[in-house]
Amino acid sequence: MLHAPGSALRISDFGFRIYHYPPSMLGTLLNVIAILIGGSIGLVRAKTLKADQELYLKIVLGAFTVFYGLRLTWLSLNGSPLQVLKQLLIVILGMALGKLLGRLLGLQRFSNHLGQSARKLMEGKSERPMAAGFRACTILFCAAPLGILGAVQDGISGYFYPLAIKAVIEGLAAMGMAVVFRWGAVLSAIPVLAWQGTIAMSCQVFLRPFLERHGLIDPLNAVGGMLVFSVALIILGIKKLQIADYLPSLIIVPTLSWLLR
Numbered sequence: 001m002l003h004a005p006g007s008a009l010r011i012s013d014f015g016f017r018i019y020h021y022p023p024s025m026l027g028t029l030l031n032v033i034a035i036l037i038g039g040s041i042g043l044v045r046a047k048t049l050k051a052d053q054e055l056y057l058k059i060v061l062g063a064f065t066v067f068y069g070l071r072l073t074w075l076s077l078n079g080s081p082l083q084v085l086k087q088l089l090i091v092i093l094g095m096a097l098g099k100l101l102g103r104l105l106g107l108q109r110f111s112n113h114l115g116q117s118a119r120k121l122m123e124g125k126s127e128r129p130m131a132a133g134f135r136a137c138t139i140l141f142c143a144a145p146l147g148i149l150g151a152v153q154d155g156i157s158g159y160f161y162p163l164a165i166k167a168v169i170e171g172l173a174a175m176g177m178a179v180v181f182r183w184g185a186v187l188s189a190i191p192v193l194a195w196q197g198t199i200a201m202s203c204q205v206f207l208r209p210f211l212e213r214h215g216l217i218d219p220l221n222a223v224g225g226m227l228v229f230s231v232a233l234i235i236l237g238i239k240k241l242q243i244a245d246y247l248p249s250l251i252i253v254p255t256l257s258w259l260l261r
Contacts, residue, residue: 024154024155024158024160024200024204025154025155025196025197025200025201026154026158026160026163027150027151027153027154027159027160027161027162027163027164027166027167027196027200028151028154028163028192028193028196028197028200029193030160030163030164030167031141031147031150031163031164031166031167031170031192031196032189032192032193033167034167034168034170034171034174035141035167035170035171035174035185035186035188035189035192036174036186036189037171038170038171038172038173038174038175038178039174039175039177039178039183039185039186039188039189040178040186041175041178042174042175042176042177042178042179042185043178043182043183043186045175046179048175048176048179049172049176057168057172058235058236058237059236061165061168061169061235062232062235062236063232064161064165065162065165065228065229065231065232065235066229066232068161068162068165068225068228069162069225069226069227069228069229069230069231069232070225070229071225072153072159072161072221072222072224072225072228073091073221073222073223073224073225073226073229074225075221075225076217076218076219076221076222076225077218077222078218086260087218087219087222087257088222090219090253090256090257090260091219091222091223091226091253093256094219094223094249094252094253094255094256095223095226095227095246095249095253097248097249097252097256098223098245098246098247098248098249098250098251098252098253099242099245099246099248099249101248101252102242102244102245102246102247102248102249103242103245105248107244107245107247107248108242108243108244108245110244111143111145111244114139114143115139115140115143117139118135118136118137118139118140118143119136121133121135121136121139122136122177122180122181129180129181129182129184130181130182130183130184131184132181132184133177133180133181133182133184133185133188134181134183134184134185134187134188135184136177136181136184137173137174137177137181137184137185137188138188138191138192140173141170141173141188141191141192142191142192142195142196144166144170145227145231145243145244145246145247146162146163146165146166146228146231146243147163147166147192147195147196148196148199148247149162149224149227149228149231149243149247149250150162150163150166150196150228151163151195151196151197151199151200151203152199152200152203152220152224152250153221153224153228154196154200154203155199155200155201155202155203155204155207155208156203156204156207156208156211156217156220156221157217157221159221159224161228162224162228162231163196170192174186174188174189211254214258216254216257216258218257219253219254219256219257220250220253220254222253223249223250223253224250227243227246227247227249227250230243230246231243
């Protein structure tokens with residue numbers, strides 16, 4: 001069962017009960033809680049996960065990311081088969097244009113630069129490892145494209161699953177980093193709350209009313225689901241995509257849907 005354009009997202013488990021998820025910050029809160037719990041465990045437990053455990057979690061997270069990404073796209077397509085085909089073509093065209101614009105803006109290059117800066121902080125021999133760890137974890141957790149994408153989806157439609165997946169990843173990362181950087185890794189939850197919370201609340205208060213008036217929530221969710229699915233390809237090691245370069249498609253796809261209506 002599909003939802004009407006512009007309505008609050010309705011999540012259907014392929015024939016089971018329908019749930020309504022209003023816009024919220026639930027995903028961001030889950031992310032913050034996971035970092036706090038993972039970091040706290042790392043403070044009292046020096047052991048890290050074994051290689052086979054990491055591989056198992058990687059496969060499980062990848063599978064969940066595939067499911068919840070494609071699920072969001074599927075639930076955002078509606079109408080006759082021709083209309084669905086048109087919507088998919090708009091999503092594909094918008095993602096291609098978004099990647100081109102993202103490359104021109106250097107979004108992935110900037111993301112890579114931030115990652116390298118965080119790596120240098122982690123590898124450097126700082127006299128204040130807690131401060132270095134706080135900065136490194138903040139950069140890694142806030143600069144992740146999935147954080148921006150998930151916060152937008154959380155604020156627009158309350159679809160918190162992308163950030164729930166990010167929460168598991170960063171909870172485990174905080175657990176390992178807390179062994180070395182102690183409270184610096186735990187306290188990085190604060191800027192994550194500020195950054196993703198600001199994105200989610202801004203989308204909910206300012207962007208969602210505009211999208212609702214013009215029936216553009218479905219196109220945004222459709223491309224958002226495809227981007228989440230793309231993240232799964234990276235998690236599973238199938239293909240290394242430059243996700244940051246695709247972020248402009250979150251703007252381009254709704255715009256194309258509006259113009260080609």
